[in-house]
Amino acid sequence: MQDQASTLVELLHSDTSYPAGSRVLEAGCGVGAQTVTLAGNSPHAEFTSIDISDTSLAEAGRKITACGLTNVHFRQADIFNLPFGPGAFDHVFICFVLEHLNKPLDALHALKDVLRPGGTITVIEGDHGSAYFYPDSYSAHRAIQCQVELQRQAGGNAMIGRGLYPLLCDTGFKSVRVSPRMVYADSSRPELVDGFTRKTFTAMIEGVRESALKTGMIDQDVFDRGVEDLYRTTEKDGVFCYTFFKAFGEKR
């Protein structure tokens, strides 16, 4: 798991570091899963990490303290109603948050408001429509589609990754650049097969089983076959592909 975690962290975060003294807003830090890496990679930048949940913030705080990091200030706040003045930050970082929001464009506008002119935004999101695999499986795609549909019903967008470029452009960010970060897992990379294909992606799909069956959007046997087929891709001859998208924009 540590190897897998390192590989993904490297893939998503290695090219993000902020200059000494810069003021960085991490929007929607949750339990601090990204905060540790983010703050660790920029030890002389000052982070303000916000989340709507006090419980998550407490957990994130414990994590940061345990890592011995002292450059993160946590604060309870709502992205849509930020308690910061215009231009309060040099940079904004937001990861795995927009996918859950009903109005991601409004969130980006709010974040842009607290950025100083010349400041930057970095956004990371996944895209569940980017998952494909060997052996291919109709049932597996159907099971994944349940997760996408449930997230849509909850107001989110599980396929937001491919749409980051237009989102940032529509918000008015300039010099927008998106770079895809593809996870490719076959049995020559056992730590990714176990850590990502099995314990991250397939476990997540398996986790929506009850909700999916309750809505009647899929037959039980198709869903279960789909999950089985996802596990099948973790066998010796299996292959699993998934892509994260990292977007970058400047406020002018």
Next chain:
Amino acid sequence: MQDQASTLVELLHSDTSYPAGSRVLEAGCGVGAQTVTLAGNSPHAEFTSIDISDTSLAEAGRKITACGLTNVHFRQADIFNLPFGPGAFDHVFICFVLEHLNKPLDALHALKDVLRPGGTITVIEGDHGSAYFYPDSYSAHRAIQCQVELQRQAGGNAMIGRGLYPLLCDTGFKSVRVSPRMVYADSSRPELVDGFTRKTFTAMIEGVRESALKTGMIDQDVFDRGVEDLYRTTEKDGVFCYTFFKAFGEKR
């Protein structure tokens, strides 16, 4: 187009070069689209480029001569009945060929036979199931699926890219490593939008229109809408993703 061609060539070929004096078999060179780059990147290696079609070989020969390259020997030959002895080559290179073969595993066995122990094989293939885009479109996926199905009916596999790892392992190659090469095209990369999304991928799908409609596998209006939606991804806010797979194995 030159920019686009350069970007794709870089993406697919930049990490392949062979030592001086090594004997390289290019299997299925066609009209020499890859041969020029391959031989140019390894000016002191000796290439034998084969194809089943004399017409294609003649065209490939003209291309190589026009580039001033002198390290390629062309020969008409069938991959399944190679006119070379065991161990005749140090390396094998094969690109965009396996997808068209009914028995790719047999082809790989034949190629392995003419490799010396310690020799390597490099395989590049696309995967039409790896295409996704913004805005998403059911019709576009249906139109792409027609190309996949027609290629299947012709004995090929348009989704072979994701399957290269098990194919090379099954042939008995060792130290098999696959690296995906993802093409990501949005309007910040206009040369890729024009050269790849529009003139390569969408043009190819558009090219199977008559065959697809003739089989009755799709309604005309769905197909036409699908192609229109693929062109839609080339507009200012559009995004198109596609992945090539490059596989490498050793004979022990």
